[in-house]
Amino acid sequence: MATFYNQIPSASALFSLYTTFSAIKMLFRTILNEVVPLYIRNYITVKFAILFSTYFQTSFTFIIEQRWDSMENQTFRAAEIYLPTRLAGLSTGKLLVGSNDLKNPAAEPKLALPVNTKIIDEFEGIHLEWILDSIETQNFPYEKQYFHLTCKKQFREKIMTDYFKHLTKSAEKIMRNREKLLIYTYNREQSVWKAAIFEHHTTFETLAIEPQLKTTMIDDLDSFSKGKDFFKSVGRAWKRGYLLYGPPGTGKSSMVAAIANYMQYNIYDLQMQSVRDDADLRNILTSTKNRSILLIEDIDCGADSTSRRKTKKEENDQLQKQKQKQDIGVSLSGLLNFVDGLWSSCGEERIIIFTTNHKEKLDQALLRPGRMDVHILMGYCTPFVLKNLVTMYLKIDDHVLFDPIEKLVLEVSVTPAEVTQQLMASKNADIALKGLLEYLENKRFKKKEDTKVEEDGETEDAVTKEAET
Incomplete structure (x- = not known):
C-alpha cells in the first residue's frame, strides 16, 4: 500500500509539469501566429469544424x-x-x-x-x-x-x-x-410601426350603405382574395387600390373598418406628414406585412399629390426650399412609384386605401387603374341609408315621422354622421326622430337663406355691370 502512494507524483511535480506544458503551448501558438498567415489559420479552422460537424455531430x-x-x-x-x-x-x-x-x-x-x-x-x-x-x-x-x-x-x-x-x-x-386585428401607426423618430388592438366593430352587415355598393365591394374583395394565381399569371403585384371620396362624415372610416373585419387584415394607418422623403416612404412600405391594409387618409392634404405636375425648374426650386426647412416630404413621383412602381411589388395580398374629401384636387396620374383601381363615392344620406340607421339605433322599422324626414333628406345634404348624432340624442324614438326632423328643417331653412343671399349678390353684380356699361 505504501509503495502505491510513493508512486503518486507530488503536487509540486504536477504543477511544474502543467507550467511546462502551458509554456510549450504558448510558444507553439506564438510561432504559429508569426509563421502561418491568418487566412491559412482560418482555412484550417473551418476545415476542422466541417470535419467535426460531418463525422461527429448528429x-x-x-x-x-x-x-x-x-x-x-x-x-x-x-x-x-x-x-x-x-x-x-x-x-x-x-x-x-x-x-x-x-x-x-x-x-x-x-x-x-x-x-x-x-x-x-x-x-x-x-x-x-x-x-x-x-x-x-x-x-x-x-x-x-x-x-x-x-x-x-x-x-x-x-x-x-x-x-x-x-x-x-x-x-x-x-x-x-x-x-383580434391590429392597427399600426408609424413612429417617425424611431422609424418603426407601433401596434394597438383594433376594436372597430363595423361590418358590412352593420354598415349603412346602398345595397348595390355593398354587393360590389364584397364581390370585389372576394375576387381579390382568390386572385393570387391570376395576378401572377398577368405579371402584376397582388394588391388592390381603393379611393374613398366624399364629404366629411359620410362613412369613409367605417368602410375601412368593414373591409378590415371582412378580410381579417391588420391596418397600417400612415399619416403622410410623418414621412420624411421618398426613400423613407419606400422603407415604410417594405416594413409592412402581407395580408394587410395600408391606409392613407386625406391624401390631398399630405403629399404633393394635387394639381398638375411641376416642371423640372419648379421641382428644383421647391426641393431647395424644403431642404432649407429640413423637411423634404414626399414627391408625386415618389408616391406614384410607391403605389404602382417597382417597390409596390415588395409584398403581396395588400390593399391600399386612400381617402379624400376633394377628389377633384388629386393629380390624374394618381387616379388611374392600377393605382386606385376602384373609386367609391361615400355620399350624403339617402332614404335607404336613413331607414338602416333608424333601425340600427332606435330598433324600429316604421314611424309616423318617416315620410317628412325622407322628403327632407332628399332636399338637403345631410351626412350619415349628422343623422347618427341626432338619433343618439335619445333612446326614445319619438324624441330622437322629432329632433332629427327639426335639425333637417333648420338645414333647409339655412339652405334657402344661403341661396337667396347668392341670388341677391348675383343680381347686384349684374346691376353694377350694367351701370358701368
Whole structure:
C-alpha cells in the first residue's frame, strides 16, 4: 500500500509539469501566429469544424432571422404565428403570459413565446426543437430576434421540402381565423410601426350603405382574395387600390373598418406628414406585412399629390426650399412609384386605401387603374341609408315621422354622421326622430337663406355691370 502512494507524483511535480506544458503551448501558438498567415489559420479552422460537424455531430440547426433581404422574413413570421399553438410542448418550466383586453381585465391571459425556451414540435414522426433567441441592437431597447430549429441531420432535406410548407400553410390558416386585428401607426423618430388592438366593430352587415355598393365591394374583395394565381399569371403585384371620396362624415372610416373585419387584415394607418422623403416612404412600405391594409387618409392634404405636375425648374426650386426647412416630404413621383412602381411589388395580398374629401384636387396620374383601381363615392344620406340607421339605433322599422324626414333628406345634404348624432340624442324614438326632423328643417331653412343671399349678390353684380356699361 505504501509503495502505491510513493508512486503518486507530488503536487509540486504536477504543477511544474502543467507550467511546462502551458509554456510549450504558448510558444507553439506564438510561432504559429508569426509563421502561418491568418487566412491559412482560418482555412484550417473551418476545415476542422466541417470535419467535426460531418463525422461527429448528429444534429442540424436552421437559423431563421426576422429580416431577409431588407424585408420581413416570411418564414420567421410563419413560425411566430404557428409556434404559440405548440406551447404544450414546452420543455422547461416557464411560460410567457399577458393580456391586452382593455374591456375585460379579468379575462384569461394569452400565451406567447418565451425567449430562450425550447419548444418541441413533431412532424411525421420527426422530433423538432425550436428556440426563440434575441440579441440587443444599436436601436436600444429594441432587440433582433431569430429562431433556431434543430433536427436530426438525416432529416434536413425533409424539413426543407415538407415541414416549412406545413409551417406556412398552418400559419396562413391561423391568420385567417385570428380573433383580434391590429392597427399600426408609424413612429417617425424611431422609424418603426407601433401596434394597438383594433376594436372597430363595423361590418358590412352593420354598415349603412346602398345595397348595390355593398354587393360590389364584397364581390370585389372576394375576387381579390382568390386572385393570387391570376395576378401572377398577368405579371402584376397582388394588391388592390381603393379611393374613398366624399364629404366629411359620410362613412369613409367605417368602410375601412368593414373591409378590415371582412378580410381579417391588420391596418397600417400612415399619416403622410410623418414621412420624411421618398426613400423613407419606400422603407415604410417594405416594413409592412402581407395580408394587410395600408391606409392613407386625406391624401390631398399630405403629399404633393394635387394639381398638375411641376416642371423640372419648379421641382428644383421647391426641393431647395424644403431642404432649407429640413423637411423634404414626399414627391408625386415618389408616391406614384410607391403605389404602382417597382417597390409596390415588395409584398403581396395588400390593399391600399386612400381617402379624400376633394377628389377633384388629386393629380390624374394618381387616379388611374392600377393605382386606385376602384373609386367609391361615400355620399350624403339617402332614404335607404336613413331607414338602416333608424333601425340600427332606435330598433324600429316604421314611424309616423318617416315620410317628412325622407322628403327632407332628399332636399338637403345631410351626412350619415349628422343623422347618427341626432338619433343618439335619445333612446326614445319619438324624441330622437322629432329632433332629427327639426335639425333637417333648420338645414333647409339655412339652405334657402344661403341661396337667396347668392341670388341677391348675383343680381347686384349684374346691376353694377350694367351701370358701368
